[in-house]
Amino acid sequence: xPTSRASAxxxxxxxxxxxxxxxxxxxxxxxxxxxxxPVGSVFGFLGPNGSGKTTTIxxxxxxxxxxxxDIAVLGEPIPGRGGAALSAVGxxxxxxxxxxxxxxxxxxxxxxxxxxxxxxxxxxxxVATALERVGLTAAAGKRYRNxxxxxxxxxxxxxxxxxPRRLLILDEPTNGLDPQGTREVRHLVAELAADGTTVFVxxxxxxxxxxxxxxxxxxxxxSMVWQGSMRDLGSQQRVRVTVESLDxxxxxxxxxxxxxxEITESDGQxxxxxxxxxxxxVVAALVAAGVGVRGFSVAKPKLExxxxxLTGEGxxxxx
Amino acid sequence: MSVAEPLTKPVLAVGGRFLLSxxxxxxxxxxxxxxxxxxxxxxxxxxIAVKLTTHDGAGATGxxxxxxxxxxxxxxxxxxxxxIPIFLPMAVAVVAGETVAGEASLGTLRYLLAVPVxxxxxxxxxFAAMGFWCLLITSVVALAGVIIGVILFPSxxxxxxxxxxxxxxxxxxRLVGMVLYAALMMLAVAAIGLFISTLTEVxxxxxxxxxxxxxxxxxxxxxxxxxxxxxxxxxxHLLNLADxxxxxxxxxxxxxxxxxxxxxxxxFGSLAWARFTTKDVxx
Ligand SMILES: Nc1ncnc2c1ncn2[C@@H]1O[C@H](COP(=O)(O)OP(=O)(O)OP(=O)(O)O)[C@@H](O)[C@H]1O
Ligand SMILES: [Mg+2]
Numbered sequence: 001x002p003t004s005r006a007s008a009x010x011x012x013x014x015x016x017x018x019x020x021x022x023x024x025x026x027x028x029x030x031x032x033x034x035x036x037x038p039v040g041s042v043f044g045f046l047g048p049n050g051s052g053k054t055t056t057i058x059x060x061x062x063x064x065x066x067x068x069x070d071i072a073v074l075g076e077p078i079p080g081r082g083g084a085a086l087s088a089v090g091x092x093x094x095x096x097x098x099x100x101x102x103x104x105x106x107x108x109x110x111x112x113x114x115x116x117x118x119x120x121x122x123x124x125x126x127v128a129t130a131l132e133r134v135g136l137t138a139a140a141g142k143r144y145r146n147x148x149x150x151x152x153x154x155x156x157x158x159x160x161x162x163x164p165r166r167l168l169i170l171d172e173p174t175n176g177l178d179p180q181g182t183r184e185v186r187h188l189v190a191e192l193a194a195d196g197t198t199v200f201v202x203x204x205x206x207x208x209x210x211x212x213x214x215x216x217x218x219x220x221x222x223s224m225v226w227q228g229s230m231r232d233l234g235s236q237q238r239v240r241v242t243v244e245s246l247d248x249x250x251x252x253x254x255x256x257x258x259x260x261x262e263i264t265e266s267d268g269q270x271x272x273x274x275x276x277x278x279x280x281x282v283v284a285a286l287v288a289a290g291v292g293v294r295g296f297s298v299a300k301p302k303l304e305x306x307x308x309x310l311t312g313e314g315x316x317x318x319x
Numbered sequence: 320m321s322v323a324e325p326l327t328k329p330v331l332a333v334g335g336r337f338l339l340s341x342x343x344x345x346x347x348x349x350x351x352x353x354x355x356x357x358x359x360x361x362x363x364x365x366x367i368a369v370k371l372t373t374h375d376g377a378g379a380t381g382x383x384x385x386x387x388x389x390x391x392x393x394x395x396x397x398x399x400x401x402x403i404p405i406f407l408p409m410a411v412a413v414v415a416g417e418t419v420a421g422e423a424s425l426g427t428l429r430y431l432l433a434v435p436v437x438x439x440x441x442x443x444x445x446f447a448a449m450g451f452w453c454l455l456i457t458s459v460v461a462l463a464g465v466i467i468g469v470i471l472f473p474s475x476x477x478x479x480x481x482x483x484x485x486x487x488x489x490x491x492x493r494l495v496g497m498v499l500y501a502a503l504m505m506l507a508v509a510a511i512g513l514f515i516s517t518l519t520e521v522x523x524x525x526x527x528x529x530x531x532x533x534x535x536x537x538x539x540x541x542x543x544x545x546x547x548x549x550x551x552x553x554x555x556h557l558l559n560l561a562d563x564x565x566x567x568x569x570x571x572x573x574x575x576x577x578x579x580x581x582x583x584x585x586x587f588g589s590l591a592w593a594r595f596t597t598k599d600v601x602x
Contacts, residue, residue, distance in 0.1 A: 023599075061433045063600040086435035093433070097426025099344070110344070113336040114436045120336055159430065 013198035019069035031222035044209035045202040047219030096156025100145035244295035362398035362464035391472035395464025408533035415512025416526030449509040507583035
């Protein structure tokens, strides 16, 4: 498995070792996942529906107990020591949840009051700042039950930002947000990341992830199929060259002779994954073999293509 | 790093703010306000009914109701005895059943645990808030009883069930005793409710189950053949409350009831703890 690992490992905000969760029904939701989330990264956690992202996040927060394997969040074991590390972690898990008959503000006051490490004195100010940060100041006094979908989502993010955090764990934070809201979240994440906050974000919006994340991990039916930095993901290894030529079968055989992989050929086009060979060598070899090259392109793969490649084309969830 | 505040916990962090916020939510809840209003209405209805049905000077008919006309504080005594078998357990079951299951069904449980509120601290806070609720409902009945009693009936000396007289101050002392005893018995019901509440994510189910347990205990007490298990049922000790109206005070029944209640709190509190600290929160 091409799990990238630097020789000297950077400090990790989240690390899990062969983490497994088997639900009482016998379902293995998470299967031997070893997450490596470096401090300071914006880590995109991807995977099709039901691939175990939320279950992993629940284990990171000590909500669900692992069947086997170890978890460390900000260097502290989870669960353990009353979850001391968690006060530096802001979280949004599977959508917001608040008391419907309390206002947004009262809901945040309640969460703030529940935090042993936060002082009563500036609770009001903290709540006001968090609400302002997500643009909810005008709706602060409204009952939560009267909030719109996006307002609820924003309140959830406000709760995650109630205190200065070293790590944010956001499960689909842009779900239900309008375009402005989505952009705001992206800005917010960039801003927090610039401050040094590590952000672990699960999302289905691959274009967002492409913009936002420095690292990605891809889940498939409970297993981690790839993780590493975005740079590695879109690196040479996965760059695809395409040759346009009237004699595409000949072009194909040249690509094969060069030892390139995943070669495809259709009328007038031959294409292959470049590997670590420089593209100019490919052009030279084609010309030397007498292939009439009409066009030559080097394309970095889109995250979506890689994602589909890693997780399969199938639309049905794997039960 | 953007850590502005230190992460060290104060040594004596009991989380009083969380408890206060829990109690605040309890009091703001419409349903709970309604429960309090209904409970307060019980002594008012008793007082008015007795006032309307007794003729002037018919006085000393004896018994509890008869004593009301002699002394207003007896409205409070009578009301507590009327509400303790069913009304109070209902009021406790509804609120206790919701403690954990309510948060689970709303999904707020996962956010409280992520704050983090340790699971043990969450249970202790919920239970402490239930303690406040038990004390509140019994006090409301007593207080409403005293107020309506003083308005409708004379209030000089208190004639006890044994026929002897006590001063008004002594009467109030006995009333406080009754309130505390009733609250303790209700705390036992609350412990059962708290445990049941950790078993489900459906608050209505937890409320219904807790209430069912309370009612089944009442029924069992009514079956004389089962007298062997009666001492182990809370409902068998509820009416020991009336012992506080005797002179000299008979404490053995009260002591047995209190010990049993503490036992229930310990047993069901431990069960709730064992269940809640090992349970996956997937709501
Ligand atoms: N409490 C539970 N009991 C049994 N199985 C569960 C439970 N919770 C989740 N699962 C199963 O675990 C698997 C992973 O679910 P999970 O919610 O982690 O997926 P996900 O990656 O977050 O999906 P999505 O993208 O749809 O949010 C699913 O097959 C799901 O049915
Ligand atoms: Mg999910």
